[in-house]
Amino acid sequence: MLPESEINRVLVVSAHPDDADFGSAGTIALFADRGVEVTYLLVTDGDAGGNERTLDNSGMAELRRTEQLAAAKAVGVSDVRFLGYSDGQVTPTLELRRDIARVIRQVKPDLVITHHPDRNYQFIAPSHPDHRAVGGAALDAVYPDARNPYAFPELLKDEGLEAWTVREVWLNGGPTPDHWVDITASMDRKLAALQSHVSQVAHVEGFADFVKSRFGAWAEQAGFGEGRYAEGFQVVPTA
Ligand SMILES: [Zn+2]
Numbered sequence: 054m055l056p057e058s059e060i061n062r063v064l065v066v067s068a069h070p071d072d073a074d075f076g077s078a079g080t081i082a083l084f085a086d087r088g089v090e091v092t093y094l095l096v097t098d099g100d101a102g103g104n105e106r107t108l109d110n111s112g113m114a115e116l117r118r119t120e121q122l123a124a125a126k127a128v129g130v131s132d133v134r135f136l137g138y139s140d141g142q143v144t145p146t147l148e149l150r151r152d153i154a155r156v157i158r159q160v161k162p163d164l165v166i167t168h169h170p171d172r173n174y175q176f177i178a179p180s181h182p183d184h185r186a187v188g189g190a191a192l193d194a195v196y197p198d199a200r201n202p203y204a205f206p207e208l209l210k211d212e213g214l215e216a217w218t219v220r221e222v223w224l225n226g227g228p229t230p231d232h233w234v235d236i237t238a239s240m241d242r243k244l245a246a247l248q249s250h251v252s253q254v255a256h257v258e259g260f261a262d263f264v265k266s267r268f269g270a271w272a273e274q275a276g277f278g279e280g281r282y283a284e285g286f287q288v289v290p291t292a
Contacts, residue, residue, distance in 0.1 A: 057087075062163055063092070063162055064157060065093050065094065066168075069183065070118065070121035070250060071099070073125075074247045074250065078128045078246040081166075085129030086129070086239075092133075094156050096136050097183065098135055101113075101139075120249050120250045121249075123249040124249035128246050145187075149187075153191050154198040154199040155208055155212070159214060165219050167225065168225055169226045171227055200218040201216060202215070223286035223288055233283045248261075271285055
């Protein structure tokens with residue numbers, strides 16, 4: 054694994070607003086604490102989300118972008134970018150790979166955090182089709198697209214974006230996590246980030262308890278002991 058001292062820039066590629074907050078906001082807050090520059094890239098605006106449909110899809114998209122900016126701020130992230138794909142209809146196309154590769158070349162991250170592209174048969178919730186599509190496209194953008202100057206040559210020719218090699222990817226929500234981050238110190242900020250998604254969670258009774266018990270269970274699985282919280286990832290070396 055990359056030593057912590059060599060992780061100075063991180064790009065988090067997510068399908069929907071709130072995904073990064075569920076998956077990795079505790080870890081992100083700890084990165085931000087030590088001065089790591091973190092960028093969020095959201096493939097959709099989450100325009101098909103929410104239960105209280107008093108808004109049409111474009112109203113919902115605008116609301117959810119605003120909520121995501123607040124959530125990012127809660128864990129020290131101010132660079133939040135949106136690709137504007139349609140929620141619920143994401144597929145790992147060449148176009149999506151190019152759009153993610155573009156941002157990789159702009160941001161030059163050491164580490165990319167994204168969704169696991171495989172379905173998790175033990176726990177289906179993280180395996181939304183948009184998540185799997187984004188995880189697959191993001192991995193393809195890391196290897197080979199972003200590092201290959203001949204892939205999407207227009208990125209170099211028209212936009213001057215040089216090839217960039219991401220050295221490590223952490224995958225969220227997959228069946229085989231092998232790296233656990235103790236987020237006890239940032240759990241309050243993770244919860245604040247999640248609660249920024251008012252349209253998604255305000256109506257959920259006992260939401261804070263639900264979140265604490267989920268991430269508490271993972272801390273026990275990780276061997277951190279009782280009363281602690283953890284986020285889990287599968288680490289993929291991509292140097
Ligand atoms: Zn999602």
